[in-house]
Amino acid sequence: MQQLSAQDASFVYLETPHTPMHIGSVGIYDPSTAPGGFVRFKDILRFVGERLGGARSFRQRLVRVPFDLDHPYWIEDPEFDIEYHVRHIALPKPGDWRQLCIQVARLHSRPMDLTKPLWEFTIIEGLDNIDGLPPGCFALLSKVHHAAIDGMSGVEMSAAVHDLDASMTTPEKIDGWKAEDMPKVADLLARSYVNNLIQPMRIMETIGRSLPGMGRLASQVRSGDVSIRNARPAPKTPFNGKVSAHRVWDAVPFALTDIRAIKEAVDGATVNDVILAIVGGGLRQYLNGKDQLPKETLTAMAPISVRGEGEKAALGNLVSAMVVGLGTQVEDPLERLRFVHDEAVNSKAMTGAVGARTLADYSQLMPSALAGLAARLYTRVGAANAHAPVFNCVVTNVPGSRVPLFFAGARMVGMYGTGPIFDGMGLINTIYSYGPTIAISFTSDRDAMPDPAAYAEALRQSFEALKAAVTERAAAPPVETNDNRPAAKSGNAGSRRKSNG
Template sequence: MLQLSGQDASFVYLETPHTPMHIGSVGIYDPSTAPGGFVRFKDVLSFIESRLGGARSFRQRLVRVPFDLDHPYWIEDPEFDIEFHVRHIALPKPGDWRQLCIQVARLHSRPMDLSKPLWEFTVVEGLDNVEGLPPGCFALVSKVHHAAIDGMSGVEMSAAVHDLDASMKPPEKTDDWQPENMPNVADLLTRSYFNSLRQPMRVMETIGRSLPGMAKLAATVSKGDVSIANTKMAPKTRFNGKVSAHRVWDAVPFKLADIRAMKEAVADATVNDVILAIVGGGLRQYLDDKAELPKESLTAMAPISVRGEGEKAALGNLVSAMVIPLGTHIADPMERLQYVHDQAVNSKAMTNAVGARTLADYSQLIPSGLAGLAARLYTRVGAANTHAPVFNTVVTNVPGSRVPMYFCGARMVAMYGTAPVFDSMGLINPVYSYGDTIAVSFTCDRDMMPDPQNYAAALRSSFEALKAAATGAPATPLKVAKAAPTVKPKAAAKPKTVPMKPATPRKTAAKQTATGRKPAARKQGAK
């Protein structure tokens, strides 16, 4: 048994039917590189099953302490069943980008079963009419609870089910996993009692580590090296209230070379600065079109990994955060980039003065029962609608592979991100890089953003404006799909192609056959 940290447990306490707290990704794959030129669903099941030993999160489930008197524990699930966690659906014709966005949003809006290992993979086939993608592609939509991973440890989980070539070579490491028995109530309560006795000592240790950082911060502020002028509550926007149970999702990819060229226009600027400036410009245009743009700058919370070299494969979250103004009050894109860079430098200096790891450790001091009760009350009384937000949105950067990746022999052609929203923060922008592209994805409450295609268009416009200002040459982001209609697509007729057939239970799988999707040039049918 391994106990969750206070930070990990907070994502369990924040979970409600309207605020599922899972993160994930949307990988798109070209099956023409797989053996035979297609991928069957039973192949997907066996491939993932062979890689479960690559990440502990795959087979660990939560055990909660009665009345949340202490933080939950991870145990090796004695009832693990891979067929519960790997699902399969298909888009109706024509299988375009807008249909995929709607399906991803639907999948993301559904809470996970907290009594099972906290991950789900859904294979979505039928991506036959997405601009920029070869026909016959399929998507793998992943969901992993935020209590189990952060962005960096999620990369480790993704690496477990991806290869560097299409050979599907079995992993060299032997899988020696063993299930555990469920702990009894008396054992959990006893552990809770002894943990409570140690809590005062942990409080003193954390405060002692933070005092030198506080003194350093005060010294840097007095010298003028760090400014606290912008450390105030963020302006209220449509994205900062109580969220509903429904989501929207979309993604806009850009050429990484263009982003890197744009950062050269401002001394010492980073790729993250450029992305924040693009998001700021997109939010400015989106809110201005609705006559809702605040005079003050919107702010973004940017997570910072404090994961050490020896902790890359560790479970849970090891993150701190910075709050950075996005320059939404500035019309000129170059001035906005300079402003975002200056604010990011200042925010980083404040965080470094105190210590990002120390700030993360403060989450351990919150009593478990109080944290759970506070989270539930905050949601039930709709408190998010009554106060100014600490920040307006989240922009989180997850670095990806620079070389091609393969899943079940199929080459990954695109990678996007999904992330949770919650009361007072209804818009999040995961930024995923893969190969020579970097994509700004976004998940939002559907009532707050009923027109996600407009925000996607605003991000493209912001990119183009900053590119033109920084380099003097217009640029066009990578196209995923044309502008989408505001209405949902009508139900299509049953496709003529034969979709992947779900595998039967493993005890009879050897006697079954399955159908598969072949390249468009070949006749499709049973294999």
């Protein structure tokens, strides 16, 4: 029996019928590589069943402490049934991309049963009319509760059900799993009493670790090395109110070589900076078309994994976060990329001064019962509509495989992500890389974004505008300076930014 951390438990407390707190992925597979050229559902059941020992999350379920007096526990589920967790449906004809997006959104919107292991696989057949895919492909929609995994540990869970070839070789590792008995109420209450006694010591320890970092941050702000401009509230958008129970989903893939070429246009820029700039351009175009674009920059929360090398397979979440301006007030695509790069550098410096691991540890300070009550009250009274958002959306990057992967012998031909939204934050952009492709997938509230295809198109046009700007700049002759030397082609100092204002 293992207790959830406060950060993991917070995702349980945030769970409501309108805000299911699971993450997941949409993998698309070509069954022609499987033995016999096709995959039967019973083959998939057997394949997954043989690999359950590869991740602890598969057969662990939650046990709540009475009245939420302490954080829940994981136990090995004595009633585990694989056929509950692996399901099978098919799209009606013609089986196109729009139908898949609607089905993914519908399945993703449904809360999970918190009394069972917190994962579900749904096989979606009938993908017969999607550009770039051979007929007969199927999708695997995975749902895993955020209390059990973050993006990085989710990669470990995905690795358990994927092979590097189509042979479907049975794992050699012996599965030594054993079920546990349900704990007695008296035992849970006794544990909660002890844990609550030592909570003040944990608080003092966390505060003590953070004081040197706070001092470093104050020193860097005084010297001008770090700006606290992102500490202010974000502007209000349609995505930052109370969310409904309905979701939309779509995804836009890009060639990773194009993204890497774009980042070279700005000194020090990263692939993440380019993705953030594309999202900023997409949001600018989408909101501008509805006359809802704020004059100030929109901001994104970007999770940061704080896992150590020995914690990659650990259950639960080990994440901190930084907030980055998306440059939605900047018209020129290259200037927007420079703006985003500057914002990212500044935000990383702020997080680094205090320590990302220390910031993550602050989630341990709120008592469990108070955390659950606060989450329920926040949703019930619609508090998200009454205050300025802390950030406007989430952009989270999940690194994927650079080599082909196989599920039940079928070759993966595409991988996309899904994520949770909640009151005050109704848009999450999940970045998933696989092979030569990197994709921006997004999950949003259907009331806030009734036309997801329009946002997907805005992301495509944002990418194309940025790519064209880089190409045009590379083709332009160098500008001569007063001393007849070519001027530098990139740099952040003194850059001028076009804005709406």
